[in-house]
Amino acid sequence: MATVEKPRAFIRPDGKEKVTGTGRYTADLVLAGELVAKFRYADHTHARITRIDTTRARALPGVLAVVTHEDVPDVLYGGMVQDRRLFAKDTVRFEGDIVAGVAATTAEIAEQAAALIEVDYEPLPVVTDFEAALADDATLVHPTWESYEGDEALGRHENTLGYSTIVKGDADAALASADVVVKGRYVTDPVQGVPIEPRAVIAQWQGDKLTVWTSTQVPYAARAGVATTLQIPESNVRIVVPLLGGGFGAKCDFHFEGHVAALAKAARRPVKLVFSRREEFFAVGHRREGMVLEFETGARADGTLVARKARLVLDKGAYCGEGGFFAQMAAMHALGPYELENVHIESSLVYSNNQPSSSIRAPTAPQVCWALEQHMDELAVALGMDPVDLRRKTIVETGSVTATGQVLENIAMRETLEKAVEMIGYGQELPEDEAIGVAVGWWPCFASKSGAYVKLNPDGSGTIITGAQENGTGSVMAMPTYVAAELGMQPEDFSMLYQDTDAAPWDMGSCGSQTTFNSGRAVIAAAVDLRDQLLDAAAEKLEASRDDLELTGGSILVKGSPDKSVSIADLAGEGTFHGKSEDVVPDGPEAPAEGCVGRLGLESFHAPQLIAHAVRVRVDRGTGVARVLEVAAAHDCGKILNRIGADGQVYGGVVMGIGQALSEGTQLDAEGRHRNAHLTDYKLVTASDAPRIDVAWIETDTPGAGPKGSKGVGEPPCVPTAGAVANAIAKVIGARVHKLPMTPERVWEAGA
Amino acid sequence: MKVATTLNVNGVSYPVDLDPGTNLLAAVRDVVGLTGSKEGCDDSECGACMMLLDGQPVNACSYLALQAEGSEITTVEGLADGDTLAPLQTAFLDLGGVQCGFCTPGMLVSATALLEANPRPTEDEVRIGLSGNLCRCTGYDGIVKAVLSVAGSS
Numbered sequence: 001m002a003t004v005e006k007p008r009a010f011i012r013p014d015g016k017e018k019v020t021g022t023g024r025y026t027a028d029l030v031l032a033g034e035l036v037a038k039f040r041y042a043d044h045t046h047a048r049i050t051r052i053d054t055t056r057a058r059a060l061p062g063v064l065a066v067v068t069h070e071d072v073p074d075v076l077y078g079g080m081v082q083d084r085r086l087f088a089k090d091t092v093r094f095e096g097d098i099v100a101g102v103a104a105t106t107a108e109i110a111e112q113a114a115a116l117i118e119v120d121y122e123p124l125p126v127v128t129d130f131e132a133a134l135a136d137d138a139t140l141v142h143p144t145w146e147s148y149e150g151d152e153a154l155g156r157h158e159n160t161l162g163y164s165t166i167v168k169g170d171a172d173a174a175l176a177s178a179d180v181v182v183k184g185r186y187v188t189d190p191v192q193g194v195p196i197e198p199r200a201v202i203a204q205w206q207g208d209k210l211t212v213w214t215s216t217q218v219p220y221a222a223r224a225g226v227a228t229t230l231q232i233p234e235s236n237v238r239i240v241v242p243l244l245g246g247g248f249g250a251k252c253d254f255h256f257e258g259h260v261a262a263l264a265k266a267a268r269r270p271v272k273l274v275f276s277r278r279e280e281f282f283a284v285g286h287r288r289e290g291m292v293l294e295f296e297t298g299a300r301a302d303g304t305l306v307a308r309k310a311r312l313v314l315d316k317g318a319y320c321g322e323g324g325f326f327a328q329m330a331a332m333h334a335l336g337p338y339e340l341e342n343v344h345i346e347s348s349l350v351y352s353n354n355q356p357s358s359s360i361r362a363p364t365a366p367q368v369c370w371a372l373e374q375h376m377d378e379l380a381v382a383l384g385m386d387p388v389d390l391r392r393k394t395i396v397e398t399g400s401v402t403a404t405g406q407v408l409e410n411i412a413m414r415e416t417l418e419k420a421v422e423m424i425g426y427g428q429e430l431p432e433d434e435a436i437g438v439a440v441g442w443w444p445c446f447a448s449k450s451g452a453y454v455k456l457n458p459d460g461s462g463t464i465i466t467g468a469q470e471n472g473t474g475s476v477m478a479m480p481t482y483v484a485a486e487l488g489m490q491p492e493d494f495s496m497l498y499q500d501t502d503a504a505p506w507d508m509g510s511c512g513s514q515t516t517f518n519s520g521r522a523v524i525a526a527a528v529d530l531r532d533q534l535l536d537a538a539a540e541k542l543e544a545s546r547d548d549l550e551l552t553g554g555s556i557l558v559k560g561s562p563d564k565s566v567s568i569a570d571l572a573g574e575g576t577f578h579g580k581s582e583d584v585v586p587d588g589p590e591a592p593a594e595g596c597v598g599r600l601g602l603e604s605f606h607a608p609q610l611i612a613h614a615v616r617v618r619v620d621r622g623t624g625v626a627r628v629l630e631v632a633a634a635h636d637c638g639k640i641l642n643r644i645g646a647d648g649q650v651y652g653g654v655v656m657g658i659g660q661a662l663s664e665g666t667q668l669d670a671e672g673r674h675r676n677a678h679l680t681d682y683k684l685v686t687a688s689d690a691p692r693i694d695v696a697w698i699e700t701d702t703p704g705a706g707p708k709g710s711k712g713v714g715e716p717p718c719v720p721t722a723g724a725v726a727n728a729i730a731k732v733i734g735a736r737v738h739k740l741p742m743t744p745e746r747v748w749e750a751g752a
Numbered sequence: 753m754k755v756a757t758t759l760n761v762n763g764v765s766y767p768v769d770l771d772p773g774t775n776l777l778a779a780v781r782d783v784v785g786l787t788g789s790k791e792g793c794d795d796s797e798c799g800a801c802m803m804l805l806d807g808q809p810v811n812a813c814s815y816l817a818l819q820a821e822g823s824e825i826t827t828v829e830g831l832a833d834g835d836t837l838a839p840l841q842t843a844f845l846d847l848g849g850v851q852c853g854f855c856t857p858g859m860l861v862s863a864t865a866l867l868e869a870n871p872r873p874t875e876d877e878v879r880i881g882l883s884g885n886l887c888r889c890t891g892y893d894g895i896v897k898a899v900l901s902v903a904g905s906s
Contacts, residue, residue, distance in 0.1 A: 018850050019856055021788020022788065246888050678793070689884040
């Protein structure tokens with residue numbers, strides 16, 4: 001185990017096009033004859049559709065296509081539950097449900113045509129209070145839920161899309177005998193991903209073949225979604241992702257590719273959709289969910305955690321999307337990285353008529369961690385212990401057994417906590433309006449299949465063909481670095497062919513912090529295959545035994561005979577050498593998880609990443625304004641491949657976490673409509689708000705980790721930030737803020 | 753009814769016909785054909801469309817194109833000297849100021865204007881000077897370091 005000191009830097013290969021403005025994002029592309037797409041969204045957040053009449057829209061000059069549910073196959077789609085149609089058929093269930101699409105020669109005509117579509121509704125009772133949606137007599141968001149195809153393990157029932165428990169021992173009995181018991185209830189507002197690039201989609205048919213250029217993080221899922229909803233073979237669908245302007249999870253999942261493809265088919269012309277910022281807020285069916293969280297924890301006087309009970313209710317919104325696993329993921333974060341003797345956690349993922357929730361950077365974790373880490377600080381106060389000492393006493397470490405029965409091996413939770421505390425100078429004298437807050441968290445790796453090719457070009461350079469997706473996260477640096485190391489070449493020797501589903505084998509995409517872990521493993525396997533072929537060829541050419549050869553500096557040498565060598569460029573010949581991956585997915589750790597329901601595979605955390613953040617915060621008691629002055633972020637994300645890339649993930653994740661802590665929250669009206677779907681009132685952290693951030697990496701060698709000991713790194717940095725900020729605020733004002741974000745009003749009301 | 757005008761972008765004069773309501777960003781992207789400047793909000797909130805007008809930064813999404821007649825317009829495409837990157841562009845790449853790259857054009861244009869007005873800014877001055885440009889990837893760390901490094905070396 002070691003702390004990384006020296007940067008290992010490699011400038012991103014897509015950098016020059018990005019700083020010169022010559023790079024092309026989806027909205028920058030123009031196809032000859034392209035039309036503009038606009039949607040007609042639901043006029044109510046819950047209503048039965050009684051009539052759709054597109055006659056006037058179709059008659060408008062310049063309109064080439066109007067598409068409704070009648071014009072596409074009647075297909076239900078969705079991740080773990082298939083509960084949604086491309087175009088609403090009989091019912092609209094949230095503000096962003098799409099009733100119709102229009103393709104026209106100009107944006108103005110398309111907008112006018114969308115408004116001319118006549119839609120009659122019978123309004124239905126609106127379910128916006130997702131906690132009340134659990135009641136027996138609540139209005140059902142999906143009255144036909146039983147007819148939907150879905151994962152049996154979800155435990156669906158009426159408005160409950162997912163239900164998960166974690167049970168260990170007898171929590172009630174242990175609470176009754178605890179020396180100290182604390183309780184807390186916390187509520188979080190929904191939060192948005194807000195990539196700076198609004199999404200864009202262009203679809204073009206050539207015969208039966210469809211090409212879609214789209215700003216997605218998951219091209220293969222987008223391909224499958226188009227094929228399923230339009231009932232065409234996947235081999236007829238090619239998804240290409242030009243440069244992607246950020247995602248943060250919001251561009252995961254199949255979204256609008258199907259709608260635009262249907263419009264392009266009907267119009268017999270290429271069609272382009274570019275979202276406005278307002279649409280990017282309300283229409284995307286992809287936000288961080290609101291939650292209600294109730295915790296009760298009992299401890300012995302020495303701090304030992306004898307029991308935890310928790311009840312979590314998560315707002316799924318109108319449709320499943322790819323967020324079906326949230327109940328179990330949230331339950332795992334309600335355990336947190338702690339040793340617990342007895343546990344009873346119950347987590348419900350509930351339909352409502354709000355915007356659908358799906359993965360945003362470390363889905364469910366920041367909200368649960370914010371509540372739990374406040375709850376732990378409240379326990380520390382009740383015990384008369386220092387909050388950091390309480391964590392020292394209760395966090396997991398190597399050899400710990402989690403509440404689901406997973407044995408944790410080679411993790412550095414303790415080291416990250418100690419490092420964060422040391423970096424921030426915990427215990428120092430501070431002005432009375434400042435305090436330091438600390439929080440810890442965890443996050444799993446996701447093992448998944450991936451595939452890749454590496455080919456040599458005639459000049460001895462190489463090309464990596466990978467399903468890895470780049471959304472700013474650095475796969476364009478990681479993949480060449482891995483391949484070059486296997487072949488004794490330099491990362492700069494490689495180009496990448498990527499973000500094109502016709503080129504590379506299937507890949508999960510840029511989600512779950514999985515690219516280095518899985519796509520990295522695949523490109524290494526392909527490079528090893530290529531290396532074997534090169535060694536065979538060199539052995540023949542040099543009349544040497546393969547075992548005596550080594551690859552270095554772009555050549556293959558006979559060890560001990562420096563004059564006997566052949567360059568890879570000489571061997572490359574016509575450029576027919578190519579290696580392909582044979583993928584072996586690492587097994588996940590076992591967890592018996594006896595007595596737990598809603599088991600979706602997350603009851604054990606594969607090669608967990610451990611995180612500790614310590615923050616120094618100033619609170620203006622007169623106004624309730626909190627400002628984060630300094631952040632110390634210590635992470636166990638395994639072995640670090642590229643320090644510039646890894647640090648960048650922490651800087652960005654922490655600042656996103658600060659936004660969630662203090663200013664970012666979607667406000668809904670009584671019918672579940674966005675009230676602040678723009679950047680004026682949904683406030684991101686700016687350069688002048690952002691603090692200094694110090695980053696430390698504690699390198700471990702965790703079993704089941706990715707290539708060269710790596711774990712994921714994209715999602716963990718935003719997990720504990722809001723909890724640490726909350727604990728600092730509470731220290732300054734002497735009261736808890738039980739609502740997230742902790743806006744000046746809420747801080748002031750709590751007691752500033 | 754279109755109006756004939758001339759836009760001078762990065763030292764090149766473009767004769768164009770524009771609807772009077774066309775904003776400068778749409779004119780430069782869709783009519784002139786330079787797509788480096790981005791639309792992130794169409795509301796002067798994100799700064800991805802930032803251009804220089806006679807050296808002054810403007811949110812081009814909220815500026816009428818016809819008002820730019822007679823002005824020198826500079827976009828991200830005009831910052832490099834041929835194939836040689838400007839020091840700010842190199843520093844952004846070296847110091848982790850670029851991830852997804854969508855805010856980068858506007859950020860570079862704002863940083864150029866900032867250093868022109870204040871060649872030796874403090875860190876606070878850089879942060880305030882760039883607070884009209886939103887970045888969701890970098891936490892601003894690499895961007896601020898890049899601007900300071902160029903200021904220090906100029």
